[in-house]
Amino acid sequence: MINWGKVWSDFFIVLALTSNVGFIFSHDPYQLVVAIGVNLIATVLKFGAKKILAAEMLATALVADLHLIPATFLYFTGTHVPLAIGLAIGAAVANIISIVLLVVEIIFEYKSEEEF
Amino acid sequence: MKKKKKIPHYGNVKPKSYRAIYEEKFYNVLFQLRFPLMTIIFFTTVGVLSLMIINNKTDGESVLNYLFHTIITFSTVGYTEGYTDNISLNRLFSTLFIMVAFPLAYLYGLVATVNAFLNSNIGEIYRYWRMYKHMEKLRGHYIIVRFNNITKETMRNLKRRGIKFVLIEPDRRREEEIKKFGVDFYVFDEPHKREVLLGVGIEHAKGLITAFEENTQDLAVIVTARLIRPDKDNFIIIATATNEGAGEKMKLLGANEVVVPSVTIGRRIASYVLHPPSPTISKFLEKIAYGERTxxxxxxxxxxxxxxxxxxxxxxxxxxxxxxxxxxxxxxxxxxxxxxxxxxxxxxxxxxxxxxxxxxxxxxxxxxxxxxxxxxxxxxxxxxxxxxx
The missing domain is CATH 3.30.70.1450 (Regulator of K+ conductance, C-terminal domain)
Known part of the structure; x- marks a missing residue:
């Protein structure tokens, strides 16, 4: 059976990265609004998870948010657009780490299921 | 190959972590916030994006205006509209948006968020969590089992001397009473369980005092505690018994001292008869003997x-x-x-x-x-x- 709760959170974790990458290449304001919205949702969905890497996942998500929020400010004030793009790239790196952790967690879960 | 862990002499039991229990309670509160917060963020993003597309404006000032407009819309505040052109198209969007966003983002999202905080007793969770965090650092403390008149007097005297102790009380209904009495560290659990005694730090404790109304319960605690700390010189166990026979059994099973309240009181009364108390001397010696003077x-x-x-x-x-x-x-x-x-x-x-x-x-x-x-x-x-x- 598919665990639909997991589909939701995994969906947003991956979408956070893809929308972020989309902004980095397009420099488009619409894409930036989508990226920040999706990143915030991905963070919120990690609240209260009680898995092995829950703390690390939440931390990476917060890092991505703290890159994107100032990036949004800088982008829309129009003063430091290159810096905003730089911050978005930083957020994308955090998103990638988040996905790597997600995969590690899946492997751990798979292993522990085998043991019992 | 996996390394085999050394199993302690009292069996393979892990200490119960009271701090972790309250940490988990806090995570549960956060967990309840997931979907309400997600709804709010989702509708904010959709609102801002839609307004940006309808008005075809992407400059900072307009985007801020649209964010403001979206939030005052679904929170039903509604000061002023965040757009100046395309009034009819914007109003059409706003009407549809309110119909969907008001029940979902406001009635569900915001209300459920506030509700989760109000119903979860966050302050209480934090208080217990902090108490157990400090409890884990205790060294050379005493463990007192059961909250009753006897242990109350004991705790009052230990407190006066600045001796730290942890109270274990099996009955959770006495929480208010214990709080009022002012005990620094307490847990509500079965004291005859190994994980509970390990959880309150019996391995670093100086001694244990058990004062149940029933001998069988005292015996269970004494045996369990002695199993974990077999050395009678480094870990003292003091217990109460209802009769001398039970007291003897407790001593044989590992208690250092057993007090039988009826015998002690009877002897004390007899001593008053035999040596009529002098107001200064006997009180003075008595107070030293009972540790009442600091x-x-x-x-x-x-x-x-x-x-x-x-x-x-x-x-x-x-x-x-x-x-x-x-x-x-x-x-x-x-x-x-x-x-x-x-x-x-x-x-x-x-x-x-x-x-x-x-x-x-x-x-x-x-x-x-x-x-x-x-x-x-x-x-x-x-x-x-x-x-x-």
Missing amino acids: DIDIIEMKVEENSTLVGKRLKEIHMRQETGATVVAIIREDGKMKIAPSGETEIKAGDALLILGHPKSLKRVEEFFERALEEKEEEKQLQEVKSDD
Whole structure:
């Protein structure tokens, strides 16, 4: 059976990265609004998870948010657009780490299921 | 290959982490916020994006206006519209948006978020979490089992001396009473379980006091505690029993001291009859004996064979000058007691000195005795070095 709760959170974790990458290449304001919205949702969905890497996942998500929020400010004030793009790239790196952790967690879960 | 872990002598039991229980409760509150917060963020993003597309404006000022417009829309505040052109198209969007966003983002999202905080008792969770965090750091404390009139009096006296203790009470309904009484550390759990005793730090504790109304429960606690800490000298267990037979059994099973309340009270009354209490002297001695006075106390110090004190006369060790405490009696190894010894009395190995003084002086006395042992060690080492040469 598919665990639909997991589909939701995994969906947003991956979408956070893809929308972020989309902004980095397009420099488009619409894409930036989508990226920040999706990143915030991905963070919120990690609240209260009680898995092995829950703390690390939440931390990476917060890092991505703290890159994107100032990036949004800088982008829309129009003063430091290159810096905003730089911050978005930083957020994308955090998103990638988040996905790597997600995969590690899946492997751990798979292993522990085998043991019992 | 996996390394085999050493299983402790009391079996493969892990200490119960009370801190983790309350951490989990906090995570559960956060967990409840997931979907409400997600809804709010989702509708904010959709609102801002839609307004950006409808008005075809992406400059900072407009985007801020659209964010403001979206939030005042679904929170039903509605100061002023965040757009100036395309009024009819914008109003059409706003109408549709309110119809969807008001029930979902406001009635569900915001209300559920506030509700999760109000119903979860966050302050209480934090208070317990902090208490258990400090509890984990306790060393040399006492464990007191059961909250009743006997242990209340015990705790009051221990508190006056600044001795730390953890209370284990099986009945959660007494929470209010315990809070009112002002106990620093308490858990609600079954005290005869190994994980519970390990959880309150029995491995670093000095002793355990158990005072159930029923002997069987006391016995269960004594046996469990003794199983984890078998050494009677380093971990003392004090218990109460309803009759002397049960008391004897408890002693055989590992209690250091057992108090039978009816016997103790009866003896005390008889002693009042036999020695009519003098208002000053008897009260004074009694208060020292029961540890009710905080300015004076009495301790028994054993003189080890390898101490420098052995063979010296009382006046030669200058203990009173150094520590401020006085030797009031010497108990020889054969059990004979020398009360009010003179300065000429010689200290022998195996003697026990009864020392009276201020608790601070008595602390110094303990250090004084430790030093006497260390000095002897150093002397030995020096002699060894000399003989090697």
